[in-house]
Amino acid sequence: MAVDASDLQDIGSDGHDIVGKGSILDAFEEADEVKELIKSLKNIYTDQISVEIAVERFTVIVDNYQEQPHLLDPHLQCFLDELLALARDSDTPPALSHLAFKCMYLLTKSYLDVSDKSRDAAAYCLSKFLTRPDVKKEKLPAFLDWCLTVMTKADRETMPGMTVLSGVLSTLALLFKHGKREDLVSYAPVVLDRLSALTVTTTNNTILRKQNIKLIQRLGLTFVKARIATWRYQRGSRSLLDNLKKTQQSPADVSTVTQGDEDYDIPEEIEEVIDQLLIGLKDKDTVVRWSAAKGVGRITGRLPQELADQVVESVLELFSLSETDGAWHGGCLALAELGRRGLLLPERLPEVVPVVIKALGYDEKRGSYSVGAHVRDAACYVCWSFARAYEPDVLQSHVNDIANALIIATVFDREVNCRRAASAAFQENVGRQGTFPYGIDILTTADYFAVGNRTNTYLNISVYVAQYPEYTVALIDHLVKVKLNHWDGVIRELASKALHNLTPKAPEYMAKTVVPFLIPFATGIDLNYRHGSVFALAEITHALYNIALDNNKTVMDFLDKSSIEGLKNITVKMHEAKMFRGLSGEIMRPAVCKFIGKLSLSKLPYHDDSVTELWQTLLDDNIQFGHQFADQRIQDNALSALPSLCNEYYRQNNGLVKPGIQDKVISKYLSELKSKEETSKMGFALALGSLPKFMVAGKFTEVMSGLVQATHINQQDAAKMVEARRDAVKALTCLCTTMGVDSNGSPNHIICKDNILSLYEAYFLAMNDYTLDSRGDVGTWVREASMTGLYELTTMTVKADPNLISEHICKKVFCCLIQQSAEKIDRTRSHAGEILLRMLYFDDPPIPNVLHRDKLMTIFPRSDLKELNWGASSDTFPKITQALSCPTYRYSLLLGLTVSVGGLTESLVKHSSQSLLTYLRSLSNNQESMTTFADTVVMVFEEYQKVDRVSIPMLKMLDILLTNGCFEIFTQREEHFLPVKLLELCKKEIEKSGDPQKLLASIDVFCGLIVFSGVVRAKSLSQLMLFLCHKYPKVRKTTANKLYESLLTYDEIVDPEKLDDVLTILSETQWDEPVRDIRPIRNNLCDLMEIKKPIIKAGTKAKKTETKDEDEMASYKDLVTRLGY
Amino acid sequence: MGLLTILKKMKQKEKEVRLLMLGLDNAGKTTILKKFNGEDIDTISPTLGFNIKTLEHRGFKLNVWDVGGQKSLRSYWRNYFESTDGLIWVVDSADKRRLQDCKQELHSLLLEERLAGATLLVFANKQDLPGSLPSEEIRQALELDEIKSHHWMICGCSAVTGDNLLLGIDWIIDDIASRIFTMD
């Protein structure tokens, strides 16, 4: 909005508000009361309660005048007189003088209280009062004297003592701040003396230490006259008004004002003050260091140049490695403060700049972490303040150093706040100095936001900056000398990768200087540096190789003989020094695996050298044991190095494998594949999968059958080995892609008509892995891997020879995918669905023999390839259920649907069942199609009889179908096969079952089946009558409830005359009473409903039914625990 | 307390104000800045990066940022938004052809979250040129009255003669000060 009158009014009324707060008083009305209160103190000071009441009253009164302290003025003298008299009387007991102080403090403090502003105003009043010509002679010494006494006596070990001390220190600081210098200067030495004697610096209380520094600063400022140092450096005058008024343009006058020879009168005490402030700079707490830094700045400004120079000198001494990080931080703050005030003369810069640059990289190890981020940040502040303080020509000779250091911090600092601070400081320098090389180009790339992402700054921004020769070597050197030795492993790795990316900017430097420099560190003492160096050497060598390749050279054109020898010896030395053991070994392992891989890729000339045998051993060791370490990358890195090693060192010029090596490697891996250790098994399966083609050629059959074997479920350890099976499937797929397809090839060399079927069979078998353990359906990992395999194998084969994909194979593949794409786990369904569509629309060439291709393509138009969200059950089920109309897929699809419709999660059940019902409705009671569907249901149920994974969801699905009247069409014909069959299957399913889930689910189905008149109804009712006396009370109760509902829903099941009685019995009987009490009721019910009473069979069963109460409790408990009630 | 916090605190304490001067290229931003700084304005070339100058005025420390306005540079403007108190939008009042472009750039700038609190001063510059539009017409052309999200004012001026520059600056400082430094 534009500014208008109403805005202004707002501001006005705001201002008014502040004044108007509280009632406005005209005079200090309680003066007498306060006087009395003070007088009474000596009578009541021993009585805790009276004291509290008095103090409270005192506070209340004084508080009222907070906003109008002037009303107190006339009385202040009197109050203070009384209080001082009390406090200073040598006969006064300590408790009373303490109390007197408290009131005095309240008077000053609470009257000074609330915001800093009103406190300042109040302190101002107080100091004005105490320094009034008529008062100062008498009151000021008394007041100070009293303060000093209290200060010295205060017991710093106690909370009240600390509060008192804190009160005195802040009151004194305010007094010295607002009082006139001439009035106070004579007292300053004694205050300083006493204060120093207190050694507040050693207290643990941060606030006290801060107040101490503040007071010292004030005392210091009292010692020396306020003046503007004539010697200070000024960056020209820049008053906007003056400049605009100037009639003709003239350059801004830059002036270092000439030295004035004024008289400085510097008392000795100033030395003590500065000493204290310098100590404050090293304080462990930031707020104290801050106060001290400001004090140093202010006081130095009043000193003659010589003395000021000594201060600067002392500040610079803080930057020593024997000082704490706190000292470095305080030092930076002080430098920034001095710089800002023009007190660091340009002549000093040659000394100051190197120190600041050191601080920019300050990072001190403290065990497994380090300190220094605050120092680096403060150093950025110094650079920032310098940018504003100095003319470009003054900084010119330091620009390169500062720019480099800031860039390094911007790009490579571990902490985001430091990178940002450095970037801000760099920006300030670029904008004000204008002399930073390529400043603007760099800034636009390395701006405040871009530097937020560390990976980006290391891997991309650094490369951008390094294109400018002013920065290239500095960036590289920093990484090599500092970051490769960083305490944080993540930084060391990032640094190595950055060096990879930087190599093209300075290949010669890398090869001739960096590599020889790093080789000794790779086997040196320092673990961090060893790790960083090995990583970096791997990365740099590989980068050099890539550059060589682009220029038709080899890596040997860059690296000299001794480097090549040095690189080779690294692993040998490590092995000899047993550097792979223990914790440090864990750190080195992924680095060394990476190193072996990268050196192999770079084709280093170690062919026929024994080092390659060592490398093979090392890789095998990490493949086998990598998983014992927390770091997953150990095995990953070893596995990805293996093919590089093989490719470079095991292949002859004719492309064949070197004699001997193949047998050795493959037989070792195949035998490890039979290991009892899952992790070894996983590792070596993947290792076999990663072998290059020439290594497997001639032994494909053997390797393949080894892997296939490893995918089979071994019942004893099904759950334990599930990840090994997954990896075996993955490896098989990898191997297939490596070997390729040729229908007439030899099965020992390639996929062909003789072995393709067994490969497919392996995948099909893996599709049945539904292993469960505490993590849930872990078999899904195997199934997902297998689907990926089916996709790879099929698409690869079709490219080579479509004829190899028989109708049988294709049908099976699609059945598997369709089943999985209707199952319940979102992730697996997505995986299956996406592969299904990719295969359906594969056109390079199209996959032959896809049955119902057109129908599938109608259901899933090509756009679904990208757009359909298979994970969302609301999107997928309405589509996939339509495929029920394809006879080929109906069975598999229904199998998949069953577990979803009968599943547990609400939205899954909702969407899958709705879709199924919609589909069935679309058949619009077509007898034939419904019969086909019913047939399929029965087939699935029969096939998965007693397989709980499917049969329990099947019961739930049947309930849904029956409840929704889907099978109504079959009620017309008596004894239709469907109800008969379903009844039979249900009864079989619960036979001998004690699984409450299953029993409860079956109740619903039996209730649903009573719509089918005749024998089905009769048998269902009999079963329900049995359930009414089931040993689980929950089963009895549920049966009664469900039956009640069904009888209400369906007519003509019970004689209408008797229906009321039946319903009453069902609803009013306590079905969880003991069975023996219930049985007569149940039998009565049978009579009413004209059902044969269940007869207790002879033998053990009879005994069981005649449950004792105890038994019943036991079974009830069992049920409770199983159902989780 | 890091650098960025220090900057914020210092700003309060020392009454520092950050003014960001933007506008299409050739509008006269750098000329205005140099004029403020008492520098020669005869040798100005288009700005490829940016300039910062600190000026004292009425007890305030003004950090004025002048950023190049060429089309290719505009995407970098966002780098300078952080902690801006006032935005000075400079318009070449004689460049009627590009007023539409000028309007669009201004309005899209005002959507920037990081400029949300900033006060806007529009300098209708180059009033000394014979063909220039008066500030009233610029106000309409830029649809300034549509702006509800920022305090704003338009002010016709000339960087060459210095006319009205002070008026604009005084206004923007008053507005910012009433917002930020109300304590004093």
Ligand SMILES: Nc1nc2c(ncn2[C@@H]2O[C@H](COP(=O)(O)OP(=O)(O)OP(=O)(O)O)[C@@H](O)[C@H]2O)c(=O)[nH]1
């Ligand atoms: N007559 C006249 N000319 C002006 C005025 N202000 C600037 N100019 C001229 O306009 C031209 C461009 O001025 P600059 O200050 O470089 O413009 P800018 O906005 O900084 O341009 P960029 O840096 O490219 O964004 C120069 O030739 C100036 O002399 C003015 O008030 N009156």
Ligand SMILES: [Mg+2]
């Ligand atoms: Mg410019």
